[in-house]
Amino acid sequence: MNSKILNSLIEIVGKKNVLTSKEELFAYSYDALHFETSLPLAVVIPNSVEDISKIFYLANEEKFGIVPRGSGTGLSGGAIPTKNSIVLLMNKWKNILEIDENNLTATVESGVITGEFQSIVESKDLFYPPDPGSSMICTLGGNCAENAGGLRGLKYGVTKNYILGMEVVLPNGDITFLGGKNVKDVAGYNLKDVLIGSEGTLCIFTKLLLKLLPKPQTQKTMLVTFENIFDASKTVSDIIKAKILPSTLEFMDNVTVKSVQNFTKINLDTTANGTLLIECDGNKFQVDEEIETIKNICKINSAIKVKIAETYDEVVMLKSTRKSAYASLARSAQQVISEDVVVPRSELSKIVEKIQTISKNNDIPVGIFGHFGDGNIHPLCLLQSKKIDENKLEKMLNEIYEATISLGGSITGEHGIGLAKKDFLPKAVGDISISFMKSLKNVLDKNDILNPGKIFSPKTRCEGYLPKNIEQIKNFETQLWI
Numbered sequence: 155m156n157s158k159i160l161n162s163l164i165e166i167v168g169k170k171n172v173l174t175s176k177e178e179l180f181a182y183s184y185d186a187l188h189f190e191t192s193l194p195l196a197v198v199i200p201n202s203v204e205d206i207s208k209i210f211y212l213a214n215e216e217k218f219g220i221v222p223r224g225s226g227t228g229l230s231g232g233a234i235p236t237k238n239s240i241v242l243l244m245n246k247w248k249n250i251l252e253i254d255e256n257n258l259t260a261t262v263e264s265g266v267i268t269g270e271f272q273s274i275v276e277s278k279d280l281f282y283p284p285d286p287g288s289s290m291i292c293t294l295g296g297n298c299a300e301n302a303g304g305l306r307g308l309k310y311g312v313t314k315n316y317i318l319g320m321e322v323v324l325p326n327g328d329i330t331f332l333g334g335k336n337v338k339d340v341a342g343y344n345l346k347d348v349l350i351g352s353e354g355t356l357c358i359f360t361k362l363l364l365k366l367l368p369k370p371q372t373q374k375t376m377l378v379t380f381e382n383i384f385d386a387s388k389t390v391s392d393i394i395k396a397k398i399l400p401s402t403l404e405f406m407d408n409v410t411v412k413s414v415q416n417f418t419k420i421n422l423d424t425t426a427n428g429t430l431l432i433e434c435d436g437n438k439f440q441v442d443e444e445i446e447t448i449k450n451i452c453k454i455n456s457a458i459k460v461k462i463a464e465t466y467d468e469v470v471m472l473k474s475t476r477k478s479a480y481a482s483l484a485r486s487a488q489q490v491i492s493e494d495v496v497v498p499r500s501e502l503s504k505i506v507e508k509i510q511t512i513s514k515n516n517d518i519p520v521g522i523f524g525h526f527g528d529g530n531i532h533p534l535c536l537l538q539s540k541k542i543d544e545n546k547l548e549k550m551l552n553e554i555y556e557a558t559i560s561l562g563g564s565i566t567g568e569h570g571i572g573l574a575k576k577d578f579l580p581k582a583v584g585d586i587s588i589s590f591m592k593s594l595k596n597v598l599d600k601n602d603i604l605n606p607g608k609i610f611s612p613k614t615r616c617e618g619y620l621p622k623n624i625e626q627i628k629n630f631e632t633q634l635w636i
């Protein structure tokens with residue numbers, strides 16, 4: 155980085171808030187998408203919204219990129235720095251500014267950890283439903299940028315359903331607040347919904363105004379095992395046909411369950427090919443009735459075993475099976491690639507079977523788990539070597555996307571496009587949508603300074619730039635800093 159830019163950044167945020175050591179740059183060179191990494195020019199921690207605005211002015215003048223980052227748990231590479239970019243680190247913005255019990259809203263800074271926020275509002279008998287599997291580490295800003303889903307999507311929806319307003323900094327340096335506490339508001343275009351899910355390419359979220367619900371009176375959790383995936387998936391359809399919306403309706407295949415059992419040692423049935431984690435919440439009478447109906451539906455669909463948690467410890471144990479799926483599978487392989495496809499719920503057993511066949515044909519094992527209630531599954535490709543045969547992997551992933559699209563699905567339900575899927579996006583959404591998205595980006599960010607190279611920008615922006623291993627990173631760093 156040239157010293158003029160470095161000095162200007164230091165002038166804006168202070169010396170201690172501009173990280174430039176090798177170790178620090180390396181620590182912010184990747185996110186949870188394992189296989190693409192690169193070094194930022196610097197990591198910058200803003201003190202205020204005005205700092206961010208000034209950094210945008212500087213970036214537009216000096217033409218460097220800004221890559222926003224929350225906790226770096228994203229699974230599509232959205233927080234990975236691309237060429238000639240700084241990382242703008244938002245995870246220090248941790249204040250909960252207001253919990254308004256009259257309007258059932260909360261105002262937070264965007265670096266607040268989702269799980270911590272959930273616990274705080276629950277202690278006031280309030281409830282913030284979006285519950286990504288990473289809730290104990292990810293930030294609310296990152297959730298907003300990815301429109302994160304999670305384990306309660308079927309009944310409660312996803313992050314966008316809980317964002318009433320936002321303070322944002324636009325790429326030209328403008329600071330504005332969109333939305334507000336009004337339950338209804340149709341004044342002009344719905345700009346806030348354009349920004350939600352924009353993967354850090356259209357604005358920086360600095361504050362969020364979140365909608366809260368009253369905390370459900372009670373909840374009941376059950377784990378059900380099936381001999382085959384078809385029975386598990388039919389059970390999901392039958393539960394919904396019975397007009398029950400469980401707060402959680404999650405699936406794990408046999409590979410995942412075996413791996414979770416190895417990791418947690420909690421006596422899971424490792425012979426089952428389909429396991430469902432189901433939770434209902436609401437008032438006690440309604441929950442008891444729903445659980446009873448679900449139990450019967452499971453029996454009709456030949457469930458092997460229905461385990462209903464009787465104590466709080468059992469609830470925690472059953473839930474931990476699904477929440478530890480990713481970590482358990484990741485431990486069983488040298489490297490994992492997490493996929494995220496979504497299909498209409500009626501096609502769930504077909505997509506699972508197709509992915510299992512694709513996995514066998516390509517000789518890359520997968521563990522499949524996910525939010526069956528939303529039709530959203532996460533096949534985790536389990537690579538047994540640090541060295542990836544990228545052609546083979548790309549072929550397999552393309553086959554998974556093709557299979558998903560052929561069933562009327564989408565190539566991402568919640569993890570986003572980022573770097574991981576941008577080559578496939580035009581095929582998934584079509585040229586007109588791509589051109590619409592690019593026009594929006596161009597209006598807001600004509601110099602392409604905010605998270606460049608993500609979602610749909612030309613591949614060339616990153617080509618030849620992303621080092622693939624530590625040796626390459628070392629060499630690349632030398633080129634940058636000399």
Ligand SMILES: Cc1cc2nc3c(=O)[nH]c(=O)nc-3n(C[C@H](O)[C@H](O)[C@H](O)COP(=O)(O)OP(=O)(O)OC[C@H]3O[C@@H](n4cnc5c(N)ncnc54)[C@H](O)[C@@H]3O)c2cc1C
Nearest residue numbers: 224225226227228232287293295296299302303354359568
């Ligand atoms: C074990 C595990 C389980 C997961 N489970 C789920 C799940 O159930 N559901 C789900 O949806 N996702 C899940 N994820 C993915 C990930 O946790 C989410 O995408 C999450 O929203 C990312 O938050 P983060 O703070 O880590 O953001 P980061 O990874 O830091 O960033 C994600 C994107 O948001 C942008 N961004 C971050 N902060 C801001 C900001 N303040 N302003 C503007 N842009 C910003 C970044 O540039 C990047 O493009 C999981 C990940 C892991 C590792």
